[in-house]
Amino acid sequence: MADGFEVHLATCPECARELARYREVLAAVGSLGDAVEEPPRGFAERTAAHVLSSERPWVGRVRWLANDRRMHVAAASVGGAIVGAGVLGLLWRRAARRELVRTGEAV
Amino acid sequence: MVSRELLDRCRRGEPAAFEELVRLTHRRVFTLAYRLVGDRHEAEDVAQDAYLRVYRGLPGFRGDSSLDTWLYRITANAAVSHLRRRGRFGDLLADPDDVVDVPDEVGADPVDKDEIQRALVALPVAQRTVLVMRDAYGFSIAEIADAMGLTEGAVKVRIHRARRRLKELVYGPAAPHGHDEVGERLPELAEERSRG
Numbered sequence: 330m331a332d333g334f335e336v337h338l339a340t341c342p343e344c345a346r347e348l349a350r351y352r353e354v355l356a357a358v359g360s361l362g363d364a365v366e367e368p369p370r371g372f373a374e375r376t377a378a379h380v381l382s383s384e385r386p387w388v389g390r391v392r393w394l395a396n397d398r399r400m401h402v403a404a405a406s407v408g409g410a411i412v413g414a415g416v417l418g419l420l421w422r423r424a425a426r427r428e429l430v431r432t433g434e435a436v
Numbered sequence: 437m438v439s440r441e442l443l444d445r446c447r448r449g450e451p452a453a454f455e456e457l458v459r460l461t462h463r464r465v466f467t468l469a470y471r472l473v474g475d476r477h478e479a480e481d482v483a484q485d486a487y488l489r490v491y492r493g494l495p496g497f498r499g500d501s502s503l504d505t506w507l508y509r510i511t512a513n514a515a516v517s518h519l520r521r522r523g524r525f526g527d528l529l530a531d532p533d534d535v536v537d538v539p540d541e542v543g544a545d546p547v548d549k550d551e552i553q554r555a556l557v558a559l560p561v562a563q564r565t566v567l568v569m570r571d572a573y574g575f576s577i578a579e580i581a582d583a584m585g586l587t588e589g590a591v592k593v594r595i596h597r598a599r600r601r602l603k604e605l606v607y608g609p610a611a612p613h614g615h616d617e618v619g620e621r622l623p624e625l626a627e628e629r630s631r632g
Contacts, residue, residue, distance in 0.1 A: 334621070337618055354602055357548070
């Protein structure tokens with residue numbers, strides 16, 4: 330804050346009082362974050378039942394699997410293995426063709 | 437306190453674990469919902485919607501933020517959605533500077549919780565929402581802007597006006613004494629000193 334502003338606050342009782350009121354109000358609002366409003370009776374049970382009845386259990390498991398890092402690693406491994414096998418197959422096929430051509434030329 | 441083990445069980449979709457999570461956290465979630473919408477019945481709807489979002493989001497929750505912060509963010513988003521659905525979206529986006537009745541009696545120091553809660557309920561929805569998110573629950577300006585679909589600049593302006601209005605509701609308007617320019621800076625100065 331600028332010095333002039335601080336000097337003004339130190340010498341103007343009205344502004345100093347206003348600042349003190351703002352701080353009181355902010356402190357009171359801040360205290361609300363720690364205070365608890367008691368929910369209606371049975372609220373927790375109703376809420377859990379509502380959510381669990383809205384969602385099929387397997388949907389939750391699928392979401393869990395979709396977000397599980399181990400599943401990501403496993404999927405990447407399987408994908409890598411499939412690609413690797415494909416590449417090996419192509420190489421083997423190309424080598425077999427060359428062998429056929431070479432055999433034909435020899436005959 | 438929600439344990440890591442309970443969270444893991446929730447992520448795996450165990451119903452009993454989710455019930456336990458709700459039991460451990462519902463008071464805080466309901467309270468935030470109530471502070472934002474200002475009505476107990478509506479707060480219950482908002483909290484239920486928030487828990488549905490929590491249930492769906494749990495498998496992807498990595499714990500980058502604390503569980504409380506995550507729950508509060510989801511609850512605030514659910515409250516904003518609720519206010520939009522209830523046709524109070526206009527209130528939410530409007531930046532009302534309309535006249536609010538100021539009580540005749542000037543409040544005495546210190547301000548108690550009931551008094552501040554009554555004053556909060558008297559605030560326009562748009563101002564109450566940003567003020568509660570920022571000053572009661574410590575949301576960042578960016579988080580509030582994201583939840584409300586506003587720019588950060590608009591959120592800052594709204595918070596400033598909300599603080600001024602709330603102070604007037606509690607203590608009455610400042611007596612004019614020719615220092616309006618200083619008065620404009622007081623809400624932010626009060627925040628800086630309160631936080632720092």
